[in-house]
Amino acid sequence: MTSSPSTELAQDRAAAEHAHATHLAGLRAVALLELLKGTLALAGGAALLTQLHKDLGDVVENILEALHLNPDHRIFQHMIDAAGRIDERRIVELFFVAIGYAIIRSIEAYGLWNARAWAEWFAIVSGSAYFPWEILEVIKHPHHPLRWAVLGVNILVVLYMIYVRWDTLKAGKLSAA
Numbered sequence: 001m002t003s004s005p006s007t008e009l010a011q012d013r014a015a016a017e018h019a020h021a022t023h024l025a026g027l028r029a030v031a032l033l034e035l036l037k038g039t040l041a042l043a044g045g046a047a048l049l050t051q052l053h054k055d056l057g058d059v060v061e062n063i064l065e066a067l068h069l070n071p072d073h074r075i076f077q078h079m080i081d082a083a084g085r086i087d088e089r090r091i092v093e094l095f096f097v098a099i100g101y102a103i104i105r106s107i108e109a110y111g112l113w114n115a116r117a118w119a120e121w122f123a124i125v126s127g128s129a130y131f132p133w134e135i136l137e138v139i140k141h142p143h144h145p146l147r148w149a150v151l152g153v154n155i156l157v158v159l160y161m162i163y164v165r166w167d168t169l170k171a172g173k174l175s176a177a
Contacts, residue, residue, distance in 0.1 A: 045098025
């Protein structure tokens with residue numbers, strides 16, 4: 001005897017909900033990470049906006065001196081020069097980019113916190129999109145632990161999201177059998 005399509009759909013939903021419940025702590029951990037990323041971007045954008053009518057080169061130089069770092073060092077000179085070339089229009093643009101990024105991360109965090117499949121797929125796609133740049137940064141700076149950490153965490157998050165999707169889809173197929 002075969003079951004009706006509505007019964008099969010209900011079984012698939014129940015299996016998917018069970019699979020999501022199994023992964024809820026992990027999904028919420030990733031949601032908090034995404035919310036943190038969005039919050040940091042928003043804070044950075046707001047901090048940049050507070051410097052709107054200032055020479056950012058001078059601001060960077062003052063920060064370096066406050067941290068007891070030598071602003072005459074070659075790498076810091078590049079930072080100071082680059083910051084000095086950022087005009088007010090660019091600061092406002094960067095602020096709005098930070099707002100957009102924070103909104104996207106917050107929506108993703110909401111979806112992951114509530115175990116929504118669309119958010120899991122979005123996490124896989126958006127996390128994977130960063131791989132080329134992160135890999136290039138690791139190649140350019142192989143001895144920089146922060147770049148390795150960012151790449152490693154991103155790989156783990158994407159692999160975990162793939163596992164959650166696979167486990168959820170597998171649970172749905174098993175319940176239909």
